[in-house]
Amino acid sequence: MATDLHSPLPRSATDLFGDPIDDSHPLWLTPSKFSDPEFDPESYISDLRTFVPFDTLRSELRSHLGALKHELVELINRDYADFVSLSTKLVDVDGVVVRMRAPLLEIKEKILSFRGSVDSSLAALQSRLRQRAQANEAREVLELLLDTFHVVSKVEKLIKELPTVPADWPGSNINSTEKGQISNGISLQHAETGTNLRETQSMLLERIASEMNRLKFYIAHAQNMPFIENMVKRIQNASLLLDTSLGHCFIDGLEHKDASVIYNCLRAYAATDNTNSAEEIFRSTIVAPFIQKVIPHGSSGTVGGSTGDDLEQDYERIKQHIEDDCKFLLEISSTENSGLHVFSFLANSILKEVLSAIQKGKPGAFSPGRPMEFLKNYKSSLSFLEYLEGHCPSRSAVAKFREEPVYIEFMKQWNTxxxxxxxxxxxxxxxxxxxxxxxxxxxxxxxxxxxxxxxxxxxxxxxxxxxxxxxxxxxxxxxxxxxxxxxxxxxxxxxxxxxxxxxxxxxxxxxxxxxxxxxxxxxxxxxxxxxxxxxxxxxxxxxxxxxxxxxxxxxxxxxxxxxxxxxxxxxxxxxxxxLQPPVINSIVEALVEKSAEDLRQLKGITATFRMTNKPLPVRHSPYVSGVLRPLKVFLEGEQAATYLTTEHRKELLQGTASEITRRYYELASDLVSVARKTESSLQKIRLGAQRRAGASSDVSDNNISDTDKICMQLFLDIQEYGRNLALLGVDATSILAYRSLWQCVAPLERQNTISF
Structure with a gap:
């Protein structure tokens, strides 16, 4: 767009060197775009306004409008003869319109008539379609009701084909009428036929469960219908009989460890979406008895159980019982492509019973008040959970096991x-x-x-x-x-x-x-x-x-x-x-304070040479040998030799020597400064007295002042101090304070050379 906006209008050949054309346009205005079929005035103006003022744009457009009107007038004037002849050819226009209107009205009437017939046909067709849909819906409902009736009848017929339920089956709550309905004269008289009867019964129960599943589907799609409501009692009785018979068959299969029977019963429970009943039956029938023996609770006392709240041995015994009594069922329920993955016997049967037994029999195991026992039980519990997870056939099964409410509740018991x-x-x-x-x-x-x-x-x-x-x-x-x-x-x-x-x-x-x-x-x-x-x-x-x-x-x-x-x-x-540098600094400060006691004797040098006739000193002062004695004794001590590393020894030695030398320099520089000021004052007083007496000075240039003697003594002292530093392994010339001290007290001829 930018290229088009900036493209200039063509100029005539005769205008190359002439005056500017009056109707020329700026580079940003492109009139040719106005005739573009896709021309959008709003976007065009918004693009121009980004770099052209509104007043300028309006002025140019008005100018272009005037040019167009002028061009139109020129075109009319140029072809005026044709323009005038056009009006003479328009003769009897109204008559032509009347003649054209008649066939058009006729066509309109035919179209309206045809449209009315089509609308009536469409309305009739839609009415028939609605009737057909209602009939189909009614037929579907009728078929659903018939199928429901047939399934209920089939379920009742299949229930009657079940073998007789023994009267001593635990939990049997079927009345005599119901027992009569499920009895067909078959009895478990011979032990050798018991396995076949159990397998036959389990297969039949699986078939009944499948039909009950269909029945639930039909009822869900035919709710609130009188026909279904009249069959509710029959359906409930059939469901009760199925649950009771299935429970007894499942218990019988568990007691005899009949894999086929258990497999068929589990498929029946899965078909009726009643997994909780199977898990509860397995928990109460198989798991609860051996858990009761391992962790006695309730009114059974503590016979056979371990003492205290320790769980490690209990878990080991429970694992053994699981291997002996539960593994067969866990393997059946984890069979690949069996559809039995909906059961969670590990969580809702085994772990649930274990948790209940611990809560009732050993509640102190969960108490963190005894940390050692708590941690031992906690780790044993985690190990037990890992053992249970080992029976999961896949990672997804492990994840599902950990998401079970029982698992979460078990972990909440351990208040870490x-x-x-x-x-x-x-x-x-x-x-x-x-x-x-x-x-x-x-x-x-x-x-x-x-x-x-x-x-x-x-x-x-x-x-x-x-x-x-x-x-x-x-x-x-x-x-x-x-x-x-x-x-x-x-x-x-x-x-x-x-x-x-x-x-x-x-x-x-x-x-x-x-x-x-x-x-x-x-x-x-x-x-x-x-x-x-x-x-x-x-x-x-x-x-x-x-x-x-x-x-x-x-x-x-x-x-x-x-x-x-x-x-x-x-x-x-x-x-x-x-922390090591501050500790080393504390040692340095302690050693420096001990050395400072000997350095204070430095002040006695002034009293030794002030206003006396003592000659220049020739040996160092006695205090010098004691300045570094605390550091030397410390480094040569048994503790330093045993506990001080070479690196820290070097750091401590260098730090202590530098700090002692700094103290030495401060004291010496102050002493020399005071001595020189005092010497200067005394000299002025002596010269003033001689002038007043009119006597000439008898002081020769070769006389040595007290300040010179003090500086010489300090010079001898720092030489000995430097030798003592060297004995400790410290180069005195590497210490800035020592070089400053040398410059302060050394004679002029030895200022530039440090030697001792």
Missing amino acids: GVYFSLRFQEIAGSLDSALTTTALVPSQKTSNLGNSQSLVLKQSISLMDCLRSCWRDDVLVLSSSDKFLRLFLQLLSRYSNWLSAGLSARKTGNAAASSGSDWATSASPDDFLYIIHDLNNLMEEVRGDYLDHVLGLLKSCSSEVLDLVKQSILQGSDSLKV
Whole structure:
């Protein structure tokens, strides 16, 4: 469209160098489009208005309209003779119209007449079709009623062909009249014919069930009809007889483990959509007796049952009974392409009875108040459910089993949330008790970390025990593994906060500001060595065997979940790593404070040389040998040799030496600054006194001032200090404060060279 809008109008050959044509149009206006059959004025104008003002567009269109009118006048003038002759040819037009109207009216009357006959024929046809539809509907209803009557009669006839129902069958509630109806003189007199009679009866019952299914279909389509209502009693009696006979036949087949009979009865139950009755009969007849023996409940006492609330042995006995008494039925109901998948004997017969027995006989098994027994029973129950799922023929059957209301109700009995709360209080409370202490307590027993270097502090040992408790087999519930992972991170956070609070309290000197921080104010550098050692071992254990153990427990989870778990544990380990620098700083501060006591003797140098005639010093001061003694004693101690790694030893040595040197420089620079200011003031006073007395100065340039003596003493001292640093393995020239100290006190000729 853009190309068309911008295409220019053609110009005549004579207009190439002449004046502009008066009726020329702008490039965006294309009059040729107005004659396009698909021309849409609204869209055309909306497109133009995006880049052409409305007033301009209106002006151009009016101009084009004027041009068209002008062109029309020119055309009329050009062909005026033809235009005038056109009017002379229009003679007797009205007569021609009258002559044309007559045949048209005749045709109209014929069409209306034909249309009326067609409408009457159509109405008659529609009436006949309605009558036909009503007749068909009536016939269908009649056929439905006849089929219903025939099916009811057939069912009653088939019921009469059933073998006699023994009078001692359990649950028989058929009156004498009904028994007479189903009796045909056949009796189970001979044991050798019992199997054939059961199979015959089951086949007949399956056939009756199939007919009853048809009968239900007919009744559903013929509701509220008097004929059907008159047959309701007959249908109910037939249904009652079928259910009773089918139940007795199914029980007989179960007692004799007759596969054919059971198969036929199950198909009959499935045909009548009465699976609940079959499941209930199997539960009460086969499952309930052996469950009652395993887990006695009710008025039968506790004979034969295990004592206590432990379920592990009970489940083992139940599994054996299932293999002996139930497996045959489970195999029949799971036969491929048999249509018996609608039954759920695992859930509605076996699991339902087991749940009821536990609730009545051992209700304490579900109580999380005793965590160890609860977890043992819970895991045994999960194992039992896995055993039941093993009888499912497919994954879809397993999914269906887990969606059963009984299965859901069984899982609701195990309140893992309360169990976790109790475990949380137990594990977290144990760590809190260990951290509520006024001193760091080294333990004499060996930790169970599994390596040659064990944890030292009882607080650290307690943390590791709590961390391991989160994932122990006798504590962990896999369905709550997210909660135990969170507990793991909370334990690490609690330990980290305990250390951080203690270090902060030690730094500020206010242990009362944070409860549980008393240990930090009284801790010695050796105690902090224990902390560094334990932090290293905790990190190695958490990032090593501990992480592998957790990932092994959760191996059934997806790779995304495992990655998140791994990242969480590693981040928890990093929270311990960030505590090492503050702990090392605490050791450095303690050692520096001890060294500062000897550095304070530096102030005595001023009194030694001020206003005295002592010569230039030639040896270092006695205090220098004591400045680094606390650091040396600490590093050569047994604890440092045992618990301090090479990396941390180097870091601690460098940090302590740098901080002591910085203190040394501050004291020395202040001392030299004060000495020089004092020397300058005394010099001014002496010169003023000599001028007033008129005497010449007898002070030669070779005289050595007290400030020079002080600086020389400090220079000798820092040389000895540098040698002592070198003995400890520290290069004094690498310390910025030492270079500044050298520049402060060294003679001019030795300012640029540091040697000692």
